[in-house]
Amino acid sequence: MTAGTATVRPPSIKSIETGATLFSAVVGVRGMTPTRRPDGGRPAEESEARVLASVGGYDVVVEPDLVEFPWRAGMKRAVAAFGVTFVLVFLLAAVGGFGSGPLVDRFALLGIIVYQFHHVAAATGTVPGAVEPAANAVVGVPVLGRALRGLFVTGTGHGDPTHLLDILAGEEATIGHTDLAARSAGDIPIVVYYAIPPLVLAFAGFEFASTHWEEAVVESPVEVTRFGAAVGAGYLLVLLVGTVPFTVEMTSTLAARTFVVHPDRYMVLLFGFVYPAFWATVGAGVVYLARGPD
Numbered sequence: 026m027t028a029g030t031a032t033v034r035p036p037s038i039k040s041i042e043t044g045a046t047l048f049s050a051v052v053g054v055r056g057m058t059p060t061r062r063p064d065g066g067r068p069a070e071e072s073e074a075r076v077l078a079s080v081g082g083y084d085v086v087v088e089p090d091l092v093e094f095p096w097r098a099g100m101k102r103a104v105a106a107f108g109v110t111f112v113l114v115f116l117l118a119a120v121g122g123f124g125s126g127p128l129v130d131r132f133a134l135l136g137i138i139v140y141q142f143h144h145v146a147a148a149t150g151t152v153p154g155a156v157e158p159a160a161n162a163v164v165g166v167p168v169l170g171r172a173l174r175g176l177f178v179t180g181t182g183h184g185d186p187t188h189l190l191d192i193l194a195g196e197e198a199t200i201g202h203t204d205l206a207a208r209s210a211g212d213i214p215i216v217v218y219y220a221i222p223p224l225v226l227a228f229a230g231f232e233f234a235s236t237h238w239e240e241a242v243v244e245s246p247v248e249v250t251r252f253g254a255a256v257g258a259g260y261l262l263v264l265l266v267g268t269v270p271f272t273v274e275m276t277s278t279l280a281a282r283t284f285v286v287h288p289d290r291y292m293v294l295l296f297g298f299v300y301p302a303f304w305a306t307v308g309a310g311v312v313y314l315a316r317g318p319d
Contacts, residue, residue: 090242091251099233099255103301106229106256107263113221114139117213134205136271140264140288141206142218144296148202148289150178174272178285203286223304229256230308244318250302252309257302264297265290 115135137147152174163173206215234241234252243249272287 093240094251094255095237095240096255096258098237099252099305100259100262102229102233103256103259104263106225106301106305107260107267110142110222110225111136111139113225114142114218117218117221120213130273133271133273134286136267137273137286137288138206138218140267140271140293141204143222143264143300145264145292146202146289147205147286150285150287152178152285173269174274174285176269178272178287202289205286222300226256226260226301226304227308227311230305231311232308233305234309234312238312238316243313246310246313249309249313250306253302253304253306256305257298257300260301261293261297264288264293268293 118135118138141147163176166173206218230252233256234249237252241248241251268288268290272285274285
């Protein structure tokens with residue numbers, strides 16, 4: 026270094042290799058290897074990896090540990106975890122006193138509140154005029170039709186590109202969000218409800234890791250996140266599908282108008298994977314602490 030100047034050093038080969046190792050530990054992608062050796066044969070390490078795709082004469086290969094990881098088992102546990110969470114919230118709500126009205130609407134309202142306990146806000150919405158005739162025809166079908174109302178609902182401001190930024194900025198009061206959970210908790214403290222999803226998800230991650238530890242290669246704490254990722258991926262799908270039946274029509278006595286309430290799909294995309302994946306990883310981490318690396 027000289028006066029008035031600074032020398033910028035490029036990252037060392039060692040630091041680059043360390044970053045690449047951390048990345049590959051999580052996602053299992055080894056990198057790109059030549060499709061053919063200069064002598065025309067296949068690369069030696071290809072027998073230990075799976076080819077994901079071929080790009081420009083190179084094979085993108087993944088570690089066999091990633092391919093053989095029990096992803097489906099984790100996704101199945103996501104479905105079970107959401108079901109258990111829903112039932113536990115229902116039981117607490119029944120004890121604390123929970124609403125009235127048609128069974129379908131009470132079921133949908135309970136579902137929306139369960140989403141709120143996953144930090145997914147309830148949003149007001151409308152049925153666009155272009156699809157209103159089709160929506161009325163479907164909703165008019167007894168029982169099943171009302172459960173499909175969510176197929177046609179668009180949340181307030183969901184077409185605005187700044188909606189996601191407003192969510193991140195915490196401006197929920199101005200983007201059509203409403204807090205149904207606080208008004209429906211009854212006599213039971215709201216914090217008890219919010220504790221249910223983390224506990225259920227942590228147990229799901231613990232049970233998943235305990236029963237499938239031998240099928241997975243876990244050589245470091247980083248690879249424990251695969252258990253959480255599997256549960257999180259399944260949970261995200263469940264939450265996205267649930268935005269259809271968990272939609273209820275409500276009437277405002279003050280504004281003298283009818284509106285639709287449903288889980289905010291933007292927030293489902295924000296928290297639907299990260300939130301369950303985190304807590305499931307916590308549960309799997311307990312197994313790692315007990316068993317240690319392979």
